[in-house]
Amino acid sequence: MRKISILSLIFILFSSVVFSGEINIFSARHYDSDIELYKKFTLKTGIKVNVVSGKSNALEKRIIEEGTDSKADLYIVADAGTLGAFEAKGMLQSGLTSKIIKSAVPYNYRTSKWVGIAKRARIIYYAPERVTAEELLGLSYESLANPKWKGRLVIRKSNNIYNQSLVASLIKNNGKEKTADWAKGIVANMARTPKGNDRAQILAVAAGEADIAIANTYYLALMLSGKKGEEQKEAAKKVKPFFPNQEDRGTHMNISGVGLVKNSPNKENAIKLVEFLLSEEAQKHIVNNTFEYPMIEGVSPHPLIVSMGLDFKQDSKTEVVNFGKNQTDALEVMLAAGWK
Amino acid sequence: MRINTWYISSFFISLIVAIPIITVFTSFFEDTSNYFEILKDTFLFEYISNSLILLIGVLFFTLLIGVGCAYLVSFYDFPGSKFFKWALILSFAVPAYIYAYSLTAFFENYGTLYSIIKSLFGEGNYNKQIPKFDGMFGAILSISFSLFGYVYVLTRASFHYQSQNLIELGQNLGFSKRKSFFSIILPSARPAIVAGLALVAMETLSDFGAVSFFGISTLTTGIYNSWISFDDLVFANQLSFFLLLFIFALFFLENISRKKAQYHTPFRGGIKRKAKIKLNDLHALGAFLICFVVFFLSFIFPVLQMLYWTIIFPKNYIDLNITNLLLNTFHLVLLTSLILIFFAFLSNYGNRVTRSKLLSFLSTFSISGYAMPGVILAVAFITFISWLDNNIVKFLDLNSIKKVFIGSIMGLIIVYFIRFYSLAFNGIKSGYERINRSIDESSYLLGYSKFKTFSGIHVPYLKNSIFLIGILITIEIIKELPITLILRPFNFETFATTAYIFASQDLLEAAAVPSLFLILIASLFILITSRYILKD
Numbered sequence: 124m125r126k127i128s129i130l131s132l133i134f135i136l137f138s139s140v141v142f143s144g145e146i147n148i149f150s151a152r153h154y155d156s157d158i159e160l161y162k163k164f165t166l167k168t169g170i171k172v173n174v175v176s177g178k179s180n181a182l183e184k185r186i187i188e189e190g191t192d193s194k195a196d197l198y199i200v201a202d203a204g205t206l207g208a209f210e211a212k213g214m215l216q217s218g219l220t221s222k223i224i225k226s227a228v229p230y231n232y233r234t235s236k237w238v239g240i241a242k243r244a245r246i247i248y249y250a251p252e253r254v255t256a257e258e259l260l261g262l263s264y265e266s267l268a269n270p271k272w273k274g275r276l277v278i279r280k281s282n283n284i285y286n287q288s289l290v291a292s293l294i295k296n297n298g299k300e301k302t303a304d305w306a307k308g309i310v311a312n313m314a315r316t317p318k319g320n321d322r323a324q325i326l327a328v329a330a331g332e333a334d335i336a337i338a339n340t341y342y343l344a345l346m347l348s349g350k351k352g353e354e355q356k357e358a359a360k361k362v363k364p365f366f367p368n369q370e371d372r373g374t375h376m377n378i379s380g381v382g383l384v385k386n387s388p389n390k391e392n393a394i395k396l397v398e399f400l401l402s403e404e405a406q407k408h409i410v411n412n413t414f415e416y417p418m419i420e421g422v423s424p425h426p427l428i429v430s431m432g433l434d435f436k437q438d439s440k441t442e443v444v445n446f447g448k449n450q451t452d453a454l455e456v457m458l459a460a461g462w463k
Numbered sequence: 464m465r466i467n468t469w470y471i472s473s474f475f476i477s478l479i480v481a482i483p484i485i486t487v488f489t490s491f492f493e494d495t496s497n498y499f500e501i502l503k504d505t506f507l508f509e510y511i512s513n514s515l516i517l518l519i520g521v522l523f524f525t526l527l528i529g530v531g532c533a534y535l536v537s538f539y540d541f542p543g544s545k546f547f548k549w550a551l552i553l554s555f556a557v558p559a560y561i562y563a564y565s566l567t568a569f570f571e572n573y574g575t576l577y578s579i580i581k582s583l584f585g586e587g588n589y590n591k592q593i594p595k596f597d598g599m600f601g602a603i604l605s606i607s608f609s610l611f612g613y614v615y616v617l618t619r620a621s622f623h624y625q626s627q628n629l630i631e632l633g634q635n636l637g638f639s640k641r642k643s644f645f646s647i648i649l650p651s652a653r654p655a656i657v658a659g660l661a662l663v664a665m666e667t668l669s670d671f672g673a674v675s676f677f678g679i680s681t682l683t684t685g686i687y688n689s690w691i692s693f694d695d696l697v698f699a700n701q702l703s704f705f706l707l708l709f710i711f712a713l714f715f716l717e718n719i720s721r722k723k724a725q726y727h728t729p730f731r732g733g734i735k736r737k738a739k740i741k742l743n744d745l746h747a748l749g750a751f752l753i754c755f756v757v758f759f760l761s762f763i764f765p766v767l768q769m770l771y772w773t774i775i776f777p778k779n780y781i782d783l784n785i786t787n788l789l790l791n792t793f794h795l796v797l798l799t800s801l802i803l804i805f806f807a808f809l810s811n812y813g814n815r816v817t818r819s820k821l822l823s824f825l826s827t828f829s830i831s832g833y834a835m836p837g838v839i840l841a842v843a844f845i846t847f848i849s850w851l852d853n854n855i856v857k858f859l860d861l862n863s864i865k866k867v868f869i870g871s872i873m874g875l876i877i878v879y880f881i882r883f884y885s886l887a888f889n890g891i892k893s894g895y896e897r898i899n900r901s902i903d904e905s906s907y908l909l910g911y912s913k914f915k916t917f918s919g920i921h922v923p924y925l926k927n928s929i930f931l932i933g934i935l936i937t938i939e940i941i942k943e944l945p946i947t948l949i950l951r952p953f954n955f956e957t958f959a960t961t962a963y964i965f966a967s968q969d970l971l972e973a974a975a976v977p978s979l980f981l982i983l984i985a986s987l988f989i990l991i992t993s994r995y996i997l998k999d
Contacts, residue, residue, distance in 0.1 A: 147953060154968070155782060173953040175870070176964055180688070181949055184842075185870065188849045192865040194953070280678055318597055318678060319571075320969045326572040330590035342969075351972070352775060354573040354581075 145171040146392045149186060150199040151179035152379055156412030157199075163408070164399050170392050179205050179284075186214060186384060195384040196393040199240075204288040206237040206382045207447010215382045218390060219397055227401040227419045231442040232378055239378030239443070240400045241415035244435075245289050246374060247365040248336045248343065250328050263368040264293060264375065267335070268308025275334040276309065277324045280317040281457035285339060289375050290457060291449035292441045296372065299452055306460035317463050322346065322355075329358035339377075340364070341414035344427040348414070366435035373436035378443055379415060469813025473822050476806055477829045480881050483843035484835075486850075487703045510685040510702060514668060514709075517602060517681060521667045522660055524607035528757055529614025530656060534644065535754060537622035538630060540739040541747035547754040548619075549993045554761035555612045556985035558942045560672025561962065561978045562605040564971050565765035566596045567676075568772065575768060598677055605673045608761040610666050614659035616996055621655035622648070630740070654720040661717035665710055669836035671945045672963060682706040687838045687945075703839055714834045766982055772975035779973040783961070785980060792957050792984075795947075796940050798872065799879045800887075800933045806880075807887035807932070811895050812917055815903070830885035837882060837945040844878050844950070845869055875950045882946065883939055887932050894928030895921070934992045941985050958984070 150157065161172035175182065179200050186195045198215070200206060209215060215236035224238055232239035247262065258271070267276060279286060294302045314333035321338035325346065328336045345351060346359035366374045381400065387393055399405055406422045409415060414425050423429065535541075536548045569575045572590045580589045596604055629651060633643025649656075674681050680688075682702050689699040742750055773780050810829070814822050832840070848868045856864050868874040898921065906916040922929075944959045951960065958981040965974035989996070 175951075175953050177948060178967060185845070185949070188845045189865050189869055190849065190853075192852075192863045194866075194870075282678070316598075322969055323571065330572040331588060332572070332591070354578055358573045 144169065144392070145173055146196045146389050146396055147173045147194045148175070148197045148199060148396075149182040149195045149384070150174055150176050151182060151205070152199050152201045154413055156408065160400070160405055160408050161396075163404070164396055167399070168392075168395060170395070172396070183209055183212075183214070187212065191386050193384065193386050194388060196387040196389045197396065198237075198382040198384055199379070200382075201243075201379045202284045202288055202446070203232075203239070203378050203380055203443035204284050204291060204446035204450050206380050207444055208450050209382060209447075210234070210236050211447060214385050216385045216387065216390075218383045218394060219381075221394060221398060223398045224394075224401060229439065231439055232380075232418065234444055237380050237382035238397065238401075239380045239418050240397075241379045241406075241409050241413065241418055242376050242437075243379070243415050244340045244366065244374045244376050244437070245285055245337060246340055247367050248325050248328055248338060248362045249365055250331070250334050250361065251363050253331075253334045259365055261370050262365060263371065264289065264337075265297065265305060265368075267312065267337075267367075268305045270308070270311070272312040272335065274312065274314050276312045276336070277314050277327045277333040278309070278317060278337045279320060279324060281454060281462040285321070285377065286337075286457070287450050287453045288377055288443075288446035289337075290453035291446045292375055292438070294449045294452050294456070295441055295445040299456065302453075303456045303459060306456050306462060310460045310462050322351070325362055326355070326358055329361040336362075340416075340428065340431065343431065344414035344425060347427050364431045366432065368438065369436050372440045373438035375441075376416075376437045376439070376443075377446070378418070379409075379413075467817075469809075469817055469822060470819075472806070472809045473813055473825045473829070476810060476884070477825045479877065480829045480832045480884065482847050483832075483840050483881065484707070486843040486847045487700055487707065487839065506680075506685065506698075507701070510680055510682045511705065513599070513679055514681040514683075514706075516599060517606070517674070517679070518664055518667055520599070520603035521606045521610065522664060524603065525611040525614045525663045526656070526660060528607065528611040529659060530618050530649070530652075532611075532754055532757055533615050533618035533622055534648070535750045537619055538648075538739060539746075539750055540741045541750040543751050543754065544739075547758060549990075549997060550758050551615055551754070551761070552612050552993060552996055553758075553986055553989060554608060555938065556942075556982045556989055557609050557762060557765050558672065558944070558959070558981070559602075559606045559609040559670055560676055560944060560966070561769070561982065562609050562765050563601060563673040563676045564962075564966055564974055564978060565768040566601050566605060568768050568971055569764075570594060570596050575771060599679055602670075602674050602677045602679055605677075606667050606670055610663045611757075611761070613662040613666075614656060617655040617659040617662075618652055619997070621652040658717050658720040661713045661720065664713050665717075665834050668706060668710060668713075669838075671836065671838050676966065682709075683836050683838055686836075687842070699842075706836070706839070710834045710836075711831075714831060762986075766979070769975040769979040769982065772972045773979055776972045776975070780976050783976050785976075788956060788958050788961060788977065788980070791955055792941055795872070795875065795879070795957070796937045799876050799883070799940060800936045802876060803880060803883060803887035803936060804891070804929055804932060807884070807891045808917075808922075810888060811891045812921065815895060815900075816913060826888065830888050832881035833883065833885040835882070837878075837943065838949075840878050840881055841946045841949040844874065844881075848874070870950065870952050872952060872955075875947065875952075878946050878950060879940065879943070882943075883936055886935050886939065890928050890932035890935070891925060894925040898924050931992055931995050934988050938985050938988050941981055941988075 148161070158174065161174065164170065165172055173194075175185075175195075179202075182198065186193050186198070189195070198206070198209065206215070217235040219233070219238050220235050224233070228238050232242070247267075249259065281287070290302060290306065293305060297305070314327070319327075321342045322345070324333075324336035324338045325342055327333050343359055343362070343364060346355045349356045368374055381397055383390070383393060383397075400409075401419055403419070403422055406417045406419050410417050410422060410424045410428070414428055416424050416428065424433070532547070532551055536544050536551075567574070570593055572593075574593075576593055577589055580593075581587070629647050630643060633640075633647050636643075638646065668681075669683060670681075671683055671687065675684050675687075682705060686699050686702045686706065689702065810826055814826060848865060852863055852865050856862075868877070902920065903916055906920055907913075911919065941957070942959060943957075944963055947957055948960050948963060951957075956964075958977040961977040962974040962981065965971070965977070
């Protein structure tokens, strides 16, 4: 017994040695469809893809603690704010500057250290029978703080990164002080103490708990697809999407993105994978599985996303690097307003 | 004092267990970012008050359910009483986070309950009438139903030894049933109840999965967040300090109560075994209903919810690589059990042959790991290894040790070791207590060496204990979440991490399959050991 345990320990020690021709991905975006995508990449290039999945903050902590010994090459997450904050800690390196990457990704969705691979919009959902066309006219994130929405709005907690990025973009555009007042208005308008995920906010509108919700675009498509069951498909039909800020900078856009980790041991392979993720084949795979918007030109989103409308104005003025830069301020503003 | 193998190994074990404690307390002196300086007091207050509300809520429910059920099945005979006696411990198979998933799935807007009502009464917006069990109340319910088993098992064991004597005593004194319950039965079982509640309290304060799912900031999630997201070690350690104070108080309370509980147990042969009181129809129905509702809510409900989802979303079942998850889980179980049992033997045998006070103190210290939240253990372990690597290993010009310990099976097993050592140690200890010391002496007289005595006599004698410990470790590791989540290697998932990751991605229905398997496998092992857990 004892011998066996010692032998197996030795075996484990050796089995953790890194082989060449691999990439190690730390992913907070662990859709099964992403794994399928990595398999396609391996088939094409022969490069093995290893994945550690988990919540972003735990993954970051591990990369930081491992320091120069970290095996992490790429860090994949579903929010620009997360990448920006990680970059600010000095944990990413330049290198995502190849021609392919630069020509595929618009400048406001990339830096030399991280790039977007898909887009999502954070929009307003409303109950058509309780919200009038007049009320929707010219609706913006800013005007949601108007007292006429008192007791009618649902949105998730302030610790949620999508909210932090949205508020960070407001701080960038309107300043911290104005945004602090805005946050107070939002809290005053909430129909309930924030709880649940984005989908739960949409369901709350469908169930009549609130009239409007703020949530990301792909959630509604996901529900409409029937992947969440018949009940939710029916519920999703009871709410309508609305793309705010059409009369000024456009609707808040965020990204799923990938960052090149500072001590990446397989940098070349990592860049190859990023380029692959921006290929037409990979982009089609992503948008059809996750209901996001493609990052590159010439790929159509999933039909359900198309049916929500494509001719809206996207905010391409606010560079997504600001989400990370203003993240701390955003959280401070929300907490000070009593946003749970 | 002779320095020998026993001392060295006991010191070694204590040292490993001491790593997280020392790390937490020494980190006080490190520089950190001063994040949210102004808001800290608010946070601290919120964390402490949330932890307290959670604790009080869970203690209330587990006391009520645990003692109530133990009382009914110990003293009364009613339809199903034999069945419920063991069925109620199946609640151990459902971790609080999986209970939380079920609760949400069932009661959420357009959730399972909505579907049921709709299929019975037709279309309609029933969502507003459906109560929502989320937030703090949801967390209290989830944790209570997954932990009341501790109170139930310990209280039942205590009631069992007292059995009829006390009820008779009450009758002789002319007490009503209620009065004899409150003035005789309950006080006599108090040490057992307190020990059970202390265990519940420690587990509640350590809970990570359920509270983070419901988005409640407690001391444990606060430590995790300020350490992991804000790199604010000072604040994390202030929080850890509060939490550990709490927990060590409970730890001592539990130890003292256990000793008292032993003190109260038999008078061997003094127990008068008599048939349990047979309840009349109405009372029997009442007792049956109470036990049934508890059994249903604690076990059947989450199983049914997960099963329902697995059936209506079969793709998730097909996509999941169950063999792989099983292999991973048993890989961990096998290695951890072997190592834990080996060291538990070594330490117990050392205590036995030397009878040293120091050794027995060290062993008491080294079992304190189970009181510490898994989150703290894992994070402190990583911090310690990187400190060691940066300050000592690099200084000696050796290869980095981080790869060996962080994100490896090795690191995972060391932290499991710290967390579960008490299980193994106490298991072997109680086995040893049943082997008379004179057997050892006879063995020496016959010319057996110490090692021969150990391997030829003790090990075979303790076969049952080893088996039991192995299974208890298995159950714990199958359910373990935060340590595995933080320290696991590349491409390595267990049922628990898979369920958690799906759930945190808003894929609760996909979390159903690994959750269901987790519950079923854990149930199987609980059934195998139910004889021991409920030993009469």
